């Protein structure tokens with residue numbers, strides 16, 4: 353669990369660093385005035401921000417996602433992993449779908465205030481001239497003072513509505529792509545992560561546009577919209593379908609490198625922990641050798657008492673399993689599944705441990 357948290361934390365941070373400038377462009381485009389647009393498109397928007405505000409303009413508001421992303425990613429990867437493992441058929445895409453959807457709901461409670469602060473900081477130059485925010489916490493405190501507790505959770509429903517399809521498609525597409533390859537290399541993992549990010553935004557983009565508008569709304573003296581549907585309907589009447597796809601290009605442009613970086617760092621940390629025998633949690637099919645250990649335990653069940661030396665060595669050399677403490681622990685845990693009765697379990701554990709020790713001494 354702790355490894356998942358750390359992997360999520362660093363993966364998220366890497367993703368934010370790579371993706372934030374694109375996010376700023378996205379928010380600027382989403383909230384541009386359609387009748388009198390400041391920006392002609394993604395590149396023009398990027399250039400304009402750079403000219404007016406330098407590189408700082410692109411990194412405005414980064415502190416909020418940076419601070420919140422550890423928590424959000426811990427929730428996302430923690431909930432996702434646990435729900436997925438609980439399911440009847442953990443390797444099916446359906447289980448990734450439900451685990452992702454549940455993770456989407458869970459992270460919404462942190463993600464929503466975080467994105468509220470981010471949105472208002474990103475737009476602070478344009479809209480709120482009286483109050484200068486020092487940072488995300490200052491921004492949230494200001495919202496709390498002026499709009500109450502409810503104000504800090506503005507856009508929560510929209511965030512959850514967005515992130516159910518968002519995270520379901522995120523994990524399904526990543527797992528799907530990873531399951532296509534036996535031994536994915538670095539470019540492949542980057543590609544899978546990038547595609548997962550893009551498909552996740554394609555699955556929920558219109559909801560994100562409405563969410564951004566709701567969260568940017570209370571900046572003026574009077575709120576323009578009184579809810580999600582109201583916001584969607586009013587803007588649809590004004591602009592039609594294109595409203596729901598404002599800023600999509602920059603979102604997709606950002607999603608690829610950001611999620612490539614995120615998934616890669618997560619996979620790298622999990623791999624590192626695996627190599628160093630640090631306790632880990634199943635992340636994707638190829639990140640663990642549990643499947644192989646299952647064969648091992650199954651074989652030992654067939655052999656009644658303990659494992660077959662020959663077989664143990666074969667499996668170990670086939671899978672290049674490193675014989676460390678953690679391997680023993682995993683074997684122990686796995687055997688427990690197969691030997692529910694204490695007595696049988698005890699004797700088999702001892703026997704299996706002996707075999708592992710012997711073959712590790714020999715190799």
Ligand SMILES: NC(=[NH2+])NCCC[C@H](N)C(=O)O
Pocket residue numbers: 367514515518519522549552553556607610611
């Ligand atoms: N719609 C979503 N929230 N999808 C999940 C993607 C999360 C990822 N951190 C990103 O911002 O690209």
